[in-house]
Amino acid sequence: MYVCKTMRLCSFLLSKGFNYVRVDTDFNNTKFNVWIFESTPELWVAVTEYSNRPKMYK
Secondary structure (H helix, E strand, C coil): CEEECCHHHHHHHHHCCCCEEEEEECCCCCCCEEEEECCCHHHHHHHHHHHHCCCCCC
């Protein structure tokens, strides 16, 4: 399972055609949600693509 902690990454993964398995409360900060995705090689390629793209906002 892959735990996605940011809404921006979650939106990126959803736009790539991935679907989350469930939404949970973040254990470290209960004010926030996390999205759980099935961990696949394709998902990791998309996460790497997201992390390597130029930052639009600081």
